[in-house]
Ligand SMILES: Nc1ncnc2c1ncn2[C@@H]1O[C@H](COP(=O)(O)OP(=O)(O)O)[C@@H](O)[C@H]1O
C-alpha cells in the first residue's frame with residue numbers, strides 16, 4: 001500500500017474511468033472518463049437523473065464490475081487489472097455495499113445473513129455469530145436475530161443489509177439509493193445508521209440518492225449527467241447539521 005505522494009489521504013481514486021456496454025453490436029458509454037478522488041473518512045453523495053451512470057460507477061468503485069478503460073485505486077493500489085479472485089478478496093475486506101433492494105439471502109435469518117460474509121475469511125462460527133449479534137443489537141434489531149427477511153419490515157431489512165456490509169469491518173461503505181424502497185420513517189432510521197458509520201466510526205461513505213435532503217448530509221455532492229461529472233458541490237457544515245436534525249420531513 002502506498003501512503004505518500006500523490007495518493008496520500010485518498011482512499012478511492014478514479015482516473016479516466018469509462019464503462020462501455022455492448023448489446024447487439026451497439027456500444028454505449030454509460031460512464032465516460034470520470035476522474036474523482038475521495039479522501040479517507042469523507043462522506044460523498046452522488047446525484048443525477050435516472051440512467052446517468054450512477055449505479056454503473058458505484059459497481060466499479062465497489063469492485064463488482066470492471067472499467068472498460070481507466071484506473072481505479074483503492075488505498076493507492078490499482079485494482080483495475082486484478083483477477084476476479086483478488087477483487088473478491090479486496091472487496092470483502094475493504095468495501096461494504098448496500099443496495100436499494102437489500103439482497104438478503106431469503107433462506108437465512110438476520111443473524112446468519114450478517115455472519116455470512118465472515119465465512120469467506122475463515123472466522124470461527126462462534127466469533128461470527130458474536131460479532132453479527134453485536135452489530136444487529138447496535139442497530140436496534142437485536143430482538144430479530146432469528147427472523148427471516150420476509151419476517152422483517154423494509155427498514156429492518158435494510159438495517160440487516162447494512163449490518164452485513166459491516167461484517168468484515170470495511171473502511172468504505174457504498175450505498176446505492178439505500179432509502180429508495182423505504183417509507184420516510186424507516187428511511188430516517190437507516191440514514192441515522194449511516195450518520196453514525198461516518199461521524200462516530202469515521203468510515204468513508206458514498207451514497208447515491210435522488211433526494212436533495214438526503215444528499216445534503218454529505219460533505220460533497222457529485223452531480224452526474226450522461227456518464228460525466230457535471231459538477232461537484234460542497235455542502236457547508238451548518239447545512240449538514242440542519243438537514244440531519246430535520247430528518248426526512250420535507
Ligand atoms: N448491463 C448493462 N448492459 C447494457 N446497458 C446497461 C447495463 N447496465 C446499465 N446500462 C445502461 O447504462 C446507463 C446507465 O445505467 P445506470 O448506471 O444503471 O444508471 P443510474 O444508476 O444512474 O440510473 C443506462 O442507459 C442503462 O440503460
Ligand SMILES: [Mg+2]
Nearest residue numbers: 054055056176
Ligand atoms: Mg441506479
